[in-house]
Amino acid sequence: MLHPLWFIMGGAITLLVSGLPFRIPQQYWRFSGVADLRGIAAASIAGAALFSLMLWVSGFPLPSPTFPLIYALVLLVGLGGGRVATRLYGTVRQQAQGQKRRVLLAGSDLSADLFLRALERVSDAHYLVLGLVTRSPGQQGRRLHGVPILGVTEDLSSVLAEMEENDTLPDSVIVTDPEWRGSQLSVVLDAGQSYGIAVQRAPSLTRLTPAEEIQMRPIALEDLLNRPEVPLDREGMARLIQGQVVMVTGAGGTIGSELARQVAQFGPATLLLLDHGEYALWQIDLELSELFPHVQRQVIVANIRDAQRIDEVFARYRPALVFHAAALKHVPIVEANPCEGVLTNVIGTRIVADAAIRHGARAMVLISSDKAVNPSSIMGATKRCAEIYCQALMGEAEAKGSHFRCVTVRFGNVLGSTGSVVPLFRRQLEQGGPLTVTHPDMTRYFMTVPEAVGLVLQASVRGTASRREADETDQRLQRGGIFVLDMGEPVRILDLARQMVRLAGLRPDEDIAIRFTGLRPGEKLYEELFHGREAPVPTDAPGLKMATPRMIDLDAARTLLQQLEAASHADDIGQSLVIMQELVPEFAHNPLGEVRYSTPFIQKAESPEASENTNPVS
Numbered sequence: 132m133l134h135p136l137w138f139i140m141g142g143a144i145t146l147l148v149s150g151l152p153f154r155i156p157q158q159y160w161r162f163s164g165v166a167d168l169r170g171i172a173a174a175s176i177a178g179a180a181l182f183s184l185m186l187w188v189s190g191f192p193l194p195s196p197t198f199p200l201i202y203a204l205v206l207l208v209g210l211g212g213g214r215v216a217t218r219l220y221g222t223v224r225q226q227a228q229g230q231k232r233r234v235l236l237a238g239s240d241l242s243a244d245l246f247l248r249a250l251e252r253v254s255d256a257h258y259l260v261l262g263l264v265t266r267s268p269g270q271q272g273r274r275l276h277g278v279p280i281l282g283v284t285e286d287l288s289s290v291l292a293e294m295e296e297n298d299t300l301p302d303s304v305i306v307t308d309p310e311w312r313g314s315q316l317s318v319v320l321d322a323g324q325s326y327g328i329a330v331q332r333a334p335s336l337t338r339l340t341p342a343e344e345i346q347m348r349p350i351a352l353e354d355l356l357n358r359p360e361v362p363l364d365r366e367g368m369a370r371l372i373q374g375q376v377v378m379v380t381g382a383g384g385t386i387g388s389e390l391a392r393q394v395a396q397f398g399p400a401t402l403l404l405l406d407h408g409e410y411a412l413w414q415i416d417l418e419l420s421e422l423f424p425h426v427q428r429q430v431i432v433a434n435i436r437d438a439q440r441i442d443e444v445f446a447r448y449r450p451a452l453v454f455h456a457a458a459l460k461h462v463p464i465v466e467a468n469p470c471e472g473v474l475t476n477v478i479g480t481r482i483v484a485d486a487a488i489r490h491g492a493r494a495m496v497l498i499s500s501d502k503a504v505n506p507s508s509i510m511g512a513t514k515r516c517a518e519i520y521c522q523a524l525m526g527e528a529e530a531k532g533s534h535f536r537c538v539t540v541r542f543g544n545v546l547g548s549t550g551s552v553v554p555l556f557r558r559q560l561e562q563g564g565p566l567t568v569t570h571p572d573m574t575r576y577f578m579t580v581p582e583a584v585g586l587v588l589q590a591s592v593r594g595t596a597s598r599r600e601a602d603e604t605d606q607r608l609q610r611g612g613i614f615v616l617d618m619g620e621p622v623r624i625l626d627l628a629r630q631m632v633r634l635a636g637l638r639p640d641e642d643i644a645i646r647f648t649g650l651r652p653g654e655k656l657y658e659e660l661f662h663g664r665e666a667p668v669p670t671d672a673p674g675l676k677m678a679t680p681r682m683i684d685l686d687a688a689r690t691l692l693q694q695l696e697a698a699s700h701a702d703d704i705g706q707s708l709v710i711m712q713e714l715v716p717e718f719a720h721n722p723l724g725e726v727r728y729s730t731p732f733i734q735k736a737e738s739p740e741a742s743e744n745t746n747p748v749s
Contacts, residue, residue: 168215172207179203231259235294237284237319238307238333240265240275246307246333247276261301264290266315284315287322295326303329320633329636361617361674363585367592371452372397375493378450379404380435380483381457383411385548386498389584390454391415395423403448405431406457435479438486445490452595453487453495454587455480458514460500465510466652466722470699473707476513478696481520484537488524494536494595496587497521499613501543501576501658504665507721508653509708515715518613520692523685538594540587541678542616543576543658552624556631565644566628573625573650574657576618583616586674590614593672612668613678615660652722662717688714 179202195201236243243263250258262281270280281290287304294300304323306316309332316330323330377394381387382404388411395402402419406412409432416430429448433440435457458476459465465472480497487495499518502511518539525537546553552575559566594614625645632639639645650656661667665678691714698706712718 175203175206178206231257232303233259233261233299233301235261235281235290235301235304236263236278236307237287237304238263238265238311240267240270242307242309242333243275243278246305247278258305261294261299262290284318287319288325291322291326291328300326301328303331305331305333307333317630320630324633324638327638361582361586363589364592364672368588369397371588371592371595372399374398374400375451376401376448377403378448378453380406380453380455382406382415383408384456385545385580386584387454387456388415388418389580390456390587391419392422393581393584393588394454395419395426399426401427401429401448403429403431403444403450405433405435405444407432407434435483436474438482441482441486442489445486445492449490449492450487451493452591453483453492454498454591455483455495456498457483458498460510462502462508462510462653463651465513466508469509469704470702470707472509472513473516473695473699473711476510477516477520477692478699480517481692484521484524488528488533488535493534494538494591495521496591496594497537497539498587499539499541501541501618501660503541504659504662506715506718507655509711509720510653512711512715512718512720515718516692516695516711519683519714520688522613522680523683523688526680526682527685536595538591539613540590540616541613541660542578542583542586543618543660545578545580545583548580552627553631556628560631560635560637560643563643565646566632567646567648568625568628569648569650569654570656571625571647572623572656573654574621574623576658576660577622577627578616578618586616589672590616590675593670593675612680613665614670615667615676615678617674617676618660621657650721654721683714
């Protein structure tokens with residue numbers, strides 16, 4: 132008869148041997164799951180079979196014909212039971228620790244499933260999930276990981292009302308679906324606002340480890356724009372930038388710094404960062420040194436109005452590609468300093484463009500603005516003057532068979548840029564209000580900074596295509612067309628203010644007042660992306676359209692710009708405005724900030740051939 136001690140030792144050895152292929156010793160008891168239990172079951176069967184075989188080979192009879200089955204069940208209960216008990220104990224203990232934050236989930240079934248599984252793994256997740264609303268109809272009454280599905284997202288207000296009656300109102304609503312944008316989020320925000328409940332977004336749960344805490348983030352304003360992601364021609368961008376000397380003017384600004392970041396991704400030979408502000412340059416250079424340490428950079432302090440300095444810079448570094456983002460862009464500031472706006476936005480652009488041609492650059496990309504369309508402000512008029520000069524320069528280069536390209540890209544406001552309405556509203560919210568809106572009907576186009584810059588690079592790829600590569604649309608561009616970014620639908624500033632108040636967990640007009648201040652000098656109620664005679668031309672590049680050219684002869688443009696430069700240097704505001712009016716006939720200056728409605732946008736303009744007048748500005 133086999134001694135019990137040898138019986139135990141033999142069983143332990145066979146169990147150890149059979150468990151190694153299934154990594155039983157490496158299992159983490161606290162987080163054992165179905166996959167672990169499958170491994171334990173397989174190891175138990177293998178261990179029972181191996182031990183029975185060992186007994187038979189050793190000449191010892193089996194205690195019973197059913198011994199292998201009973202032994203396998205004993206191993207399964209012994210190995211699996213301990214793990215299940217450990218996990219249940221940890222879960223119960225976690226639920227008993229501290230006060231749980233009561234939350235209601237809003238999202239798809241899949242995203243809610245990921246969130247609930249993450250809660251089980253993370254030891255410091257102090258959330259008690261009361262229920263779930265989903266966008267899938269017909270799920271009400273079912274349960275997901277024991278959590279009841281209370282309805283669909285559109286019925287969230289009704290769900291919260293019922294929870295309030297039952298005294299189970301959650302502390303917050305957590306959006307678990309990363310794809311929810313725009314109107315879907317607005318429904319959740321409005322419902323939460325009605326009951327004074329904060330709305331938050333869950334992080335990416337697929338990357339969490341068991342040691343990490345689930346940190347919620349607030350709903351961002353960008354989430355509400357509901358803009359689909361535009362596919363970008365990254366291969367074309369790499370061909371354009373990689374191995375080239377690239378200059379970014381205004382590199383310390385919002386657009387310029389983002390241009391520098393995105394250009395650096397494609398491995399330029401040298402990235403020239405030009406700005407007149409020392410601190411802004413230091414900031415972007417430091418950031419790039421950390422993000423792209425292998426990209427050679429050169430920091431250049433220079434004023435684009437200094438022709439001699441700019442010429443020296445171009446002669447020394449000879450950039451192949453120039454992104455011209457340097458400008459005075461704030462309407463009230465330029466209204467108060469009109470001649471400075473002219474010298475920077477118009478003459479500075481001419482100086483940079485002329486230097487680019489003179490020193491063999493392949494292309495220059497001008498960053499323009501929707502305020503250049505039917506301008507009512509001096510800033511908008513200066514940007515249109517810059518467009519006109521670049522169009523004329525492009526036409527001249529095309530006529531002479533030059534390979535130089537001068538690409539103009541026009542777009543509206545970007546969220547979060549310095550001095551724009553979003554940072555202003557945030558500061559006013561921090562101060563307790565009120566939020567100041569100039570007019571209840573004012574609208575603007577908005578886009579995120581990375582999206583705008585990505586499309587600028589996309590336009591640059593299209594605009595620098597060779598004649599052989601160019602299609603009919605590109606041929607029009609080579610005659611001075613302007614790329615216009617697809618900005619989506621205009622956003623009412625009043626709605627934007629209200630949404631920002633809601634995102635802060637407050638109630639507009641109750642917790643935070645909104646005050647109307649009236650239009651400032653030079654402002655319009657709404658901006659336009661196309662002039663009435665700039666027929667929009669679609670391109671095959673997503674997110675981009677093209678404005679049909681309105682041309683002026685280059686010599687005529689240079690003569691007028693020389694006169695404009697002289698008047699601005701003399702600080703002769705009246706004469707400067709007269710000359711800009713000659714360059715930009717549609718310029719209707721609004722120095723008093725009066726409410727004006729410009730000519731409605733004309734979708735069907737005259738034919739492109741008729742509008743390509745090469746004499747006075749059309």
